[in-house]
Amino acid sequence: MAGRILIVEGTASHRILLRARLTSAFYEVLVAETGGEALAMIDESRPDLVLAATELPDMCGSGFCTRLRALPDQADTPLVLLTEDDLVDERLALLAVGADDVIARAVEDILLLARLRSLLRRARAQDQMELRTDAKRALGLSEAPRSFQRPARVALVSLDPALGLDTIAARLRVGIGAQVELSAAGTLLQSQAISAEAVVLIDTGGEPGAGLALLSQLRTARAQHHAVLVYVTDKGRDEMAARALDLGADEVLHNGPEALELALRLPRLIGRSRRAKRHRAALRNGLRAAMVDPLTGLYNRRYALPEVARMAQQAARCGQPLALLVADLDHFKKVNDRWGHAVGDQVLVATAQRxxxxxRAQDLVARLGGEEFLIALPGADIDSAAAAARLLCEEVAQLSLPMPRLRAGRPSLFSPTISIGIALMDAGGEAVETALLRADGALYAAKHAGRNRTHVAPPAAFPHAFGALRGA
Incomplete structure (x- = not known):
């Protein structure tokens, strides 16, 4: 089924007609005769959308909307109210109390069904964004209410050169405190254009089809990719309005440009867009936290091992070598024991920076854990990898880090050193873990030889060469 819709209608003939229209569009349809019956069944039936008449046997549309929004978890359930006549004042009043849309009962099926599809898509996208409360806290989404909200950036675009937008812009500036700009269509499509939070596209007198073509381009334009798109057309152009919704318009006004209606709809749309933006940012930060070591800013082991496996596959396809360097700070335990773990952390950060x-952009540097680091060098043969490793040893040894005073006198300086094991991944499909074991063995050999130096692991066919050193 395309979705579950609850029809709330007191007139039997209207219920039957609406049910037939929605069932033919493959919706699962529930029916209630009164507002009270509908409110009682919503918690159990959980409709995806509510379609209600404004005149019910026991309450008016405004009262039904208010009581629905007061129910737990129903603040965002899409609600469409059907009126007998398309009256501007009635539509604005119902939008003001929380209806998502107000449509005349005589509307064409093509527009009604497109409106329902649009609202259901929006609701499902919002459901995907909503995380459980504990997950929100873990990702930092639970935030204190904001005392200041920046003014919304709204762009008005008209395809009718004879239509003046100054009055609409002025009313929006006053009504919702928005920064409203009158924009040309081409300006918004430029890659360097300033992103608007909402674009109101008024298609009431331009060339036929031009408005829908511009709408499609705005939806994919880099600068306006996440902007709220509101499409405005004249009454009687239901097919155009329906196509606009299916092309990605977030909202459609099909009775011409009405400043008060825009002032009612835009804050809700922009509020949803801002919440979605915060969710996306929190999810990106959560993903980053799962991949990045918080102390050094390097990738962590969880990210590095699969990434090296991908690099190895690419190197094998291209017939290119891949070198793995495992570096370890020398005598790091002594640093922690003498100056404490806070100083040890500073040494780790300074080493990571070196x-x-x-x-190169294609290289990978990661912290495997503790004082051990991994450097993956795609395209590096054994000679260039050994040269790079020696250079890294020299650069780390050149650090001169001030240490805390342990007794009276001048603070001491500390120069850390690292030892590095080098392994060239076998082109025959060697596992990453096996190559790391070889590099780790070469690291032990470098430590055994005196530290602050590098050692190259033997080829994959001779991994037993480090057995004695590991047991030492």
Whole structure:
């Protein structure tokens, strides 16, 4: 089924007609005769959308909307109210109390069904954004109410050169405190254009089809990709309005440009857009936190191992080598024991910065854990990898880090050193873990040889060469 819709209608003939229209569009249809019956069944039936008449046997449309919005978890359930006549004042009043749309009962099926599809898409997108409360806290989405909201940026675009927008712009500036600009269509499509939070496209007198074509381009334009798109057309152009909704318009006004209606709809749309933007940012930050070591800013082991596996596959396809360097700080335990873990953290951060300095974009630097680091060098043969490793040793050894005073006198300076094991991944499909074991063995050999130096692992066919050193 396309979705579950609750029809609330007191007149039997209207219920039957609406049910037939929606069932033929493959919706699951529930029916209630009164507002009270509908409110009682909503918690159990959980409709995806409510379609209600404004004149019910036990209450008016405004009262039904207010009581629906007061129910738990029903603040965002899409609600469409059907009126007998298309009266501007009635529509504005019902939008003001929380209806998502107000449509005349005589509207064409093509527009009614397109409106329902649009609202259901929006509701499902919002459901996907909504996380459980504990997950929100974990990702930092639970935030204190904001005492200041910046003014919304709204762009007005008209395809009718004879239509003046100054009055509408002035009313929006006063009514919702928005920063409203009159924009040309081409300006908004430029890659360097300033992103608007909402674009109101008024298609009431331009070339036929031009408005829908512009709408499609705005939806995919880089600068306006996340903007709220409101399409405005004249009464009687139901097919155009329906096509606009299916092309991605977030809202359609099909009775011409009405400043008061825009002032009612835009704040809700922009509010949803801002919440979605915060969700996306929090999810990106959560993903980053799962991949990045918080102390050094390097990728962590969880990210590095699958990434090296991907790099190895690409190297094998291209017939290119891939070198793995495992670096470890020498005598790091002594640093922690002498100066404390806070100083040890500073040494780790400084070392990480030296390891990443000058690296190519395709190289990977990660912290495997503790004082151990991984550097993956795609395209590097054993000679260039060994040269890069020696240079890293020299650069780290050049650090001169001030240490806290342990007794009276001048603070001491500390120069850390690292040892590095090098392994060239076998082109025959060697597992990442196996290559890391070889590099780790070479690291032990470098430590055993005196530290602050590098060692190259033997080829994959001879991994037993480090057995004695590991047992030492």
């Amino acid at each position: 390891l990443t300095a000058g690296r």
